[in-house]
Amino acid sequence: MTYSAVMPPRQVKIGDAAIFAGTTPRAIRHYHQIGLLPEPDRGVDGRRRYGYDDMIRLLWVRRMAEAGISLDDMRAAFEDTPDIGEVLGRLEETLAAQEAGIKRQRAAVQRLQAVGSPLGLLSELVTDRLRDLPPGSLRPADLEGLLVTERIFGPHGAAIQAGVFIVLAAHPELRAENDRLEAAEAALDDGVDPEDPRVEDLAMQRCAYQLALNRASTAAGLDAEEERLFDTLDIFGDSTEKEEPRLMSAIKAVTKMPYDWSPARNRCVERAGQLLGEALAAADAADCQRAPA
Incomplete structure (x- = not known):
């Protein structure tokens, strides 16, 4: 074998360029189209x-891509512009966020492995x-309720609701009610009709049930x-969707979740909440009167 036989081509x-760089011809053509890789002879x-020189440039492009540097920011790196430090700073923030996401x-x-049910996704x-909780204590509807509550009020709100299921697991009569x-x-x-007397009567029953649930809790x-947990809730939300798309205030989130309840049922829920608020306020006032001066 002669020396010239093993020399690489000029x-x-x-x-062949794609194979050597670990990419595809399609990717290389895209680099040409966006001006990241100059057109060769x-x-x-x-x-x-x-x-x-073309291969060296291509190898650097691939290494930067593997590091997570965007194609647009690669231009700044090749041009050695003064804002390359800012580019790398943004990349570090992005990688840190990705790392945190992987940890989550x-x-x-x-949790799914340990719990063995969709509860682990919360x-x-x-x-x-x-x-x-004993096996079978949580029903599919309970998990659905926790899922919606966590989306609206966050983990702390869902953790408060979880207390309801702890009580229900220990009090089958409350679960039946x-x-x-x-x-x-x-x-x-x-x-x-929303003005049907059954609506008011049912709201009073729901209020009485909630008071019994509170006593059991x-x-x-x-x-x-x-x-x-309640003290940590952020009902109105300081985070904006621009800052974090996954977060929104509870008030706004409620308007995004569709319910097919009738006006009568909505009225019943609203009225039960009013009655419960009045009952709790009256109980607080009574406690204040009994408290020593």
């Missing part, structure tokens, strides 16, 4: 021929609070933890 075609057959994904997978705060009330409320969707020692 120029290579686009296919063409041979007598009209095809591109890549020399040593791994944590979710680990936040760690919610999952941990419900981890010790809730089932009865939900069935009666669903019946309001069958053309019932207090007896179980859950109220202190839920009060702490």
Whole structure:
């Protein structure tokens, strides 16, 4: 074998250039189109021929792409512009966010493995609070409710709601009463007038149920933890969608979630909330009167 037989060619075609750089001819053509890789000389057959300098440029492009540098920012790197430090700073922030996202994904997978149900897809705060529930305590509708609550009020709001299911798991009579009330409320969707006396009566029953649920929660020692969680809620939301698309205020989120409840059912829910607020305010006033001066 002679020395000249092992010497590389002075120029290579686009296919060989792509193989050597670890990319594709299509990607190289795109680099040409956006001006990132200068057009090389063409041979007598009209095809591109890549020399040593072309290959070095292509290799640097591939290394920067692997580092996560965008194609637009690569130009600044090649031109050695003064704002390259800013480009690298943005890249560092992007990589840090991606790293945090991967950690969240791994944590979710680990929770799914540990919990063995869709509950593991919710936040760690919610999952941990419900981890010790007996099997079968959570129904599909319960998980759906937690999913919606977490989207609207965040992990702390869903963790507060999780306390309801802790109480229901220990009080089957309350679970049965809730089932009865939900069935009666669903019946309001069958053309019932919002001013029908059944709406007010059902709202009073729902209020009474909620008060009983609150008493059971207090007896179980859950109220202190839920009060702490409630203090962390951000109902109006300081984050803007421009800053973080995944976040929005609870007030705005509520308007985005569709419900097919009838006016009568909506009125029942609204009225039950009013009655509960009045009952809790009256209880607080009574406590203040009993408190020593």
